[in-house]
Amino acid sequence: MKSIKIKSNGSTSGNIRVAFATSDLENIDSHFGSAKQFAVYEISKESTTVCEIIKIDTKDTDLTVELLKGIDIVYFTNIGAIAAAKIINNGIFPIKYKETVSIEEEIKKLTDMLNTNPPPFIKKIIEKKAA
Numbered sequence: 001m002k003s004i005k006i007k008s009n010g011s012t013s014g015n016i017r018v019a020f021a022t023s024d025l026e027n028i029d030s031h032f033g034s035a036k037q038f039a040v041y042e043i044s045k046e047s048t049t050v051c052e053i054i055k056i057d058t059k060d061t062d063l064t065v066e067l068l069k070g071i072d073i074v075y076f077t078n079i080g081a082i083a084a085a086k087i088i089n090n091g092i093f094p095i096k097y098k099e100t101v102s103i104e105e106e107i108k109k110l111t112d113m114l115n116t117n118p119p120p121f122i123k124k125i126i127e128k129k130a131a
Contacts, residue, residue, distance in 0.1 A: 015044040016125055017051065018110065019068055020103050021076035025053070029100040032079035032087075033061060040071065041107060045114045048107050065090055072125045075106065091128075093121055 020028050021035035030036070038054040054067050061083045068074060073093045077100070087094055113122060 014114070014126055015042050015129075016072045016110070016114070016122065017042055017070060018107075019054065019071045019074045020106070021074070022103060026104070027100045027102055028075045028077065028097055028106065030076060032064070032074070032076040032083050032094075033059065035064075035076065038068065038074070039103060041103075043107060043110050043114065045111070048111065061086060065092075068092060072129075075101075093125065 017040060019038040019040045021030035021032055022028060022037060022039050023030050023035075025037075025039050036056055038056070040051045040054060042049045042051050056064055056067075061080075065083070065086045068087065069090060071092050073095060074087060075095045075097065077097055079087075079094060079096060084094055110122075113119065118126070
């Protein structure tokens with residue numbers, strides 16, 4: 001397993017780090033356990049930056065969770081119960097979509113939420129980072 005760092009602005013207050021299970025870097029279209037890669041973005045009220053692409057070479061839930069440490073939210077199309085428990089226990093908020101969803105559209109939703117009235121789970125993430 002390896003991670004390819006593309007660009008990083010460093011974490012600042014109010015930013016959230018989000019990973020998307022994706023096969024094409026455009027859509028949330030992969031099951032957590034069989035994802036070959038995760039696109040990681042740093043999202044704030046003002047900007048969105050691609051931070052890294054985490055490549056998954058081996059199907060190993062523990063190693064995948066380890067690579068995702070520092071991520072606030074992870075999106076996927078499905079996840080097993082044990083894997084879900086492991087990411088939650090590592091402070092990562094899971095979001096499951098049954099159908100393929102555009103990463104760009106989801107980033108727009110998150111940015112809109114940050115700029116208006118974020119739901120409680122996002123407020124909690126931001127408060128945790130500010131502490």
